[in-house]
Amino acid sequence: MSNQNNYQADDNGMYGQFGGAYIPEMLYPNIENLKKVYKEIIASDSFQKEYKALLKDYVGRPSPLYYAARLSEKYQTNIYLKREDLNHTGAHKINNTVGQILIAKHMGKDRIIAETGAGQHGVATATACALMGLKCVVYMGEVDIKRQAPNVARMKMLGAEVVAATSGSRTLKDATNEALRDWICNPEDTFYLIGSVVGPHPYPDMVARLQAVISEEIKQQITEKTNKDYPDYVIACVGGGSNAAGSFYHFLDDQRVKLIAVEASGMGVDSGETAATIALGDKGIIHGSLTFLMQSDDGQITEPYSISAGLDYPGIGPQHAHLFDTGRATFLSATDNESLDAALQLTKLEGIIPALESAHALAALNKMKFKPDDSVVITVSGRGDKDMATYMERFDF
């Protein structure tokens, strides 16, 4: 049954029953145009050469695969951390923004727009725009702007214009709506740089391809470090799902590798204060894609909650919906408190302060049983500097 392309998007951007491009006609030409060229651009020699050079010398790749000895001892197995936290700008987000900026340049676009929640994707986008000398406009919910002042300042220092989304709940989903509205109004010169494996086709596939470098490296590094050419487990956190998509990409067709995605359940899956989209299991359309999402009985999209700003998105990438549907990946969830404990544990045992998002992946260790000879890869998607205010408050430092 294992078809090579079972887990990838078809030509219409469908992953099984999920995905597609549910967009108003105003966006159709933009999306059609991007759909026509993205694969060809990514495959081209000139793109690959430039992209790889930037990943190496600018982002600082390959990121290490670090054997976490004390953590391994605690869980009586072999735990390897994929250190995306060591990338320039402190997270995996830069892999995608550097790639999409090059695609935008190939398409002759000179104005970049992006949405951001906590500001991580906004900073990564503003960074890539500064690098390439392109105009950058970042939409951010008014509420988030107040909560994330340091990242707002970073974006401004990098030369981006930060525009407050003042509609709806004034958070990430509304920032995304504003970015889409901007794109509707500026179809000619503007490239919309989406930060996760969400949105209309071809974004989920394009972003997954640009994050696939994570699993490409894991595959090579695990072969060097162990007597097998694959890990037994790959564990990653999932909000929209870009670091998970990148961590899974080259293992999707290798059934020996168990794929574990960890959602943020906030105060608990059934608390009403959660972002565990898959666990709630309701299908619908959000930002142009058919997937699982959080909605009311009337089909209104509801506001998620998680302590981690990067995971509180009310939808999930359509590929993840499909991986869940087919049983290819296992979906777990971790609460705020479980994730805070996991962050503190990693800090104490390994001297690595993880981002709150990554802490959700680490929290899965307490929910699973491993064998002593298993190799378990956990993607540390980002570093914890941005979350120090939360850690200070919660741990009373």
Add this chain to the structure above:
Amino acid sequence: MNRLQQLFRDKKDICSVYFTAGYPNLEDTMPVLQALEDGGADLVELGMPFSDPLADGPTIQASSEKALENGMSIKKLFEQIKDMRKTISMPVVLMGYFNPVFKYGVNEFITRCQEVGVDGLILPDLPFDEYREKYQQLFEEAAIANIFLITPQTSNERIKLIDSNSRSFIYVVSSASVTGAKKDVEQKQIDYFTRVNSLGLTAPRVIGFGISNRSTFNTACQYASGAIIGSAFVKLLAEHGADAGKIEEFIKNIK
């Protein structure tokens, strides 16, 4: 012949009005609809509010938000308009985003539309190909017209394809913008309307987005069967509520 076909056969300079259901108060839907009928509107787009209206500008966004706060829902809407055909003779088209319809169940939704006398649907984010593949038969058997949008960026080839699948009018989005953009009609828009008119389409066209007063309405009507006023009317409701006198005056000032 259905109400939409009859309207486009018998009338020109069709004055079409958009408003959000359940706005400014939950129970204003029928009073506003009735005032529009009495005031001389020819066609109504009745907006189903959505939490994430990404093709709409600030005015319609705000009205959607308020309507949802008021407790508006699709279920509530069908209750409100269940007897509308006793007093409303103009065609009524429901307009909204696809997710609430998908959640309600497309089959069930179409059945309810047919029962209450809705004539058509505008679902901007239901993709054309998906409509043809999954829903066209359902819509056509129920005689519910699916109304497509075209924009200045839509290719001639695609406009013709949309035309051949239209069972009523085509919604001509006047410029690359969200709803409520306030501009005069520019030469490049006129060029676009003229291009569309040169394609020999069979479906009548109605121009929307940026139509706010008599002058823009008249200009649009020179290039199409009619025009749609949305944000400008929603602003009137924001200011005066479901005031029948003000609504009639508004329509008289346009036509």
